[in-house]
Amino acid sequence: xxxxxRVLVAKVGLxxxxxxxxxxxRFLRDAGFxxxxxxxxxxxxxxxxxxxxxxxxxxxxxxxxxxxxTLVPKVMKYIEEFGGDLNELVVIVGGIVPADDIDKLKEMxxxxxxxxxxxxxxxxxxxxxxxPEKKRTGEKV
Amino acid sequence: xxxxxxxxxxxxxxxxxxxxxxxYVENEYPEGKEIMKKIYHRTGNAHVIxxxxxxxxxxxxxxxxLIQKFREKGKKVGVxxxxxxxxxxxxxxxxxxxxxxGYDVSKNLWVDPGxxxxxxxxxxxxxxxxxxxxxxxxxxxxxxxxxxxxxxxxAGQSEVDIVEVADTTIVVMMPEMGDEIQIxxxxxxxxxxxxxxxxxxxxxxxxxxKWLKSMIMMDQEAVEILSKTSHADEVRVESGEIFERMxxxxxxxxPVVVTVADKGEGIGELVSSIEGHxxxxxxxxxxxxxxxxxxSREVFDLIMDEIRQILAGNDRIDFRNHIERVVKGEIDPxxxxxxxxxxxxxxxxx
Numbered sequence: 001x002x003x004x005x006r007v008l009v010a011k012v013g014l015x016x017x018x019x020x021x022x023x024x025x026r027f028l029r030d031a032g033f034x035x036x037x038x039x040x041x042x043x044x045x046x047x048x049x050x051x052x053x054x055x056x057x058x059x060x061x062x063x064x065x066x067x068x069x070t071l072v073p074k075v076m077k078y079i080e081e082f083g084g085d086l087n088e089l090v091v092i093v094g095g096i097v098p099a100d101d102i103d104k105l106k107e108m109x110x111x112x113x114x115x116x117x118x119x120x121x122x123x124x125x126x127x128x129x130x131x132p133e134k135k136r137t138g139e140k141v
Numbered sequence: 142x143x144x145x146x147x148x149x150x151x152x153x154x155x156x157x158x159x160x161x162x163x164x165y166v167e168n169e170y171p172e173g174k175e176i177m178k179k180i181y182h183r184t185g186n187a188h189v190i191x192x193x194x195x196x197x198x199x200x201x202x203x204x205x206x207l208i209q210k211f212r213e214k215g216k217k218v219g220v221x222x223x224x225x226x227x228x229x230x231x232x233x234x235x236x237x238x239x240x241x242x243g244y245d246v247s248k249n250l251w252v253d254p255g256x257x258x259x260x261x262x263x264x265x266x267x268x269x270x271x272x273x274x275x276x277x278x279x280x281x282x283x284x285x286x287x288x289x290x291x292x293x294x295x296a297g298q299s300e301v302d303i304v305e306v307a308d309t310t311i312v313v314m315m316p317e318m319g320d321e322i323q324i325x326x327x328x329x330x331x332x333x334x335x336x337x338x339x340x341x342x343x344x345x346x347x348x349x350x351k352w353l354k355s356m357i358m359m360d361q362e363a364v365e366i367l368s369k370t371s372h373a374d375e376v377r378v379e380s381g382e383i384f385e386r387m388x389x390x391x392x393x394x395x396p397v398v399v400t401v402a403d404k405g406e407g408i409g410e411l412v413s414s415i416e417g418h419x420x421x422x423x424x425x426x427x428x429x430x431x432x433x434x435x436x437s438r439e440v441f442d443l444i445m446d447e448i449r450q451i452l453a454g455n456d457r458i459d460f461r462n463h464i465e466r467v468v469k470g471e472i473d474p475x476x477x478x479x480x481x482x483x484x485x486x487x488x489x490x491x
Contacts, residue, residue, distance in 0.1 A: 003168045004168075004231065004233075004262065004264070025234055026234065028232070029227065029230070029232040029233060029234045030227070030230055030232055031230065031232060032227075032230040032231045032232045033232050034226070034232065034233045034235060034260075034262050035232070035233065035234050035235065036235045036238055036260050037234060037235075037236055037238075037239055038238065038239055039238075039239030039240075042251070043249075043252075045251075045252045046249065046251035046252055049251055049252045050238060050251060050258075052156060052157050052160055053156060053160050053257055053258055053259055054160070054238075054259060054260060055157075055160040055161055055163065055164045082156070082157070083155060083156065083157035084157065
């Protein structure tokens with residue numbers, strides 16, 4: 001059986017806007033991915049633990065609160081703490097991110113940042129290309 | 142991670158190793174089969190509880206409350222939640238995890254070390270489970286969870302595969318779900334070891350309880366107990382009476398438990414029923430009986446898989462030639478199948 005790409009779509013912190021995350025989750029579903037949506041108001045620990053237990057290939061974090069520079073590195077720190085391997089995980093951030101902060105996020109290890117207005121195909125194509133690139137040792141995707 | 146790392150990881154309680162093992166098994170990698178062989182001796186201790194029912198009746202909410210109750214009792218809980226996959230794209234939105242709300246900041250089940258939650262897509266399989274759900278529960282068992290809860294796809298009337306995986310099957314319903322004919326149909330409404338009428342605060346629960354009880358009464362000798370009352374609020378008392386009968390070695394009479402899961406009402410009674418059922422299974426030898434039945438079927442299915450693979454990979458049997466003869470009308474399909482099996486046995490298979 002073909003391996004399905006698994007994607008966690010996560011909302012972290014106090015931000016209560018998840019229309020975008022739900023729309024993205026739905027489109028990713030329709031692109032053939034297995035999408036796990038966390039719901040609102042998750043802590044970085046919760047998101048990281050979900051990523052490890054669900055053994056996802058992609059962690060997509062949606063933020064509209066401006067707290068991305070604080071919360072995203074926390075999620076990544078906890079993923080490693082819980083035994084996850086950031087070398088084989090694709091980390092994506094979506095939402096309201098000022099241009100200046102995109103590079104900062106990438107320096108922190110985020111693979112890509114998608115701001116509002118990004119065509120959904122761009123995200124789908126990115127995931128399809130990036131997951132095999134970061135593929136796990138000995139695995140065929 | 143290779144097979145050895147994963148098996149050692151599972152033995153040491155490493156959740157990432159468990160998560161990766163599930164991925165291998167789910168995707169039917171050869172490594173998955175190796176892992177299953179190596180961990181089998183660690184299995185057989187967990188109580189596997191299946192939760193099924195129509196979409197929207199509150200299965201996930203019930204599961205989250207059950208996790209809470211079992212955790213309060215000090216039990217380690219593994220959860221497998223199956224959601225449907227798209228028949229068109231193969232994609233899935235696995236939405237059960239988000240209903241697993243933290244119940245206590247210090248014991249948030251998302252990060253509770255005593256809880257492991259995994260979402261699975263049914264990947265097009267009918268029956269309410271994914272093809273590998275059984276193996277995944279076995280991995281959780283090997284990991285050391287005391288209780289494993291399997292939540293099925295929001296099921297229609299015939300998604301009854303859960304009985305092939307669970308020791309205790311819970312069918313969740315809600316008030317006003319149909320008439321007496323629904324209750325008397327075969328399929329999902331005959332597989333319950335425990336029936337739950339959730340969302341009882343919506344009203345109409347009494348009628349549903351009454352219908353369920355009439356179904357259960359049909360073939361049980363508990364008529365005299367159950368017919369005493371039809372009020373939902375008296376069901377709890379009845380459950381107690383039923384357990385007394387269980388202890389005396391009578392047959393299991395599926396209790397009907399009334400709950401309002403999002404408020405936690407009735408969950409204590411549900412846990413008592415679940416534990417009562419497991420005790421009953423163990424004390425009467427029925428647990429062994431059920432497992433023999435399930436494993437017989439599983440091994441039989443695996444044998445058929447092996448034969449299928451042998452046939453597919455066997456170049457000494459000219460399958461194509463056999464079929465062409467059938468197409469030309471020289472021989473019928475039944476006789477051809479018999480010929481091929483005989484040929485296979487004569488060749489010694491491998």
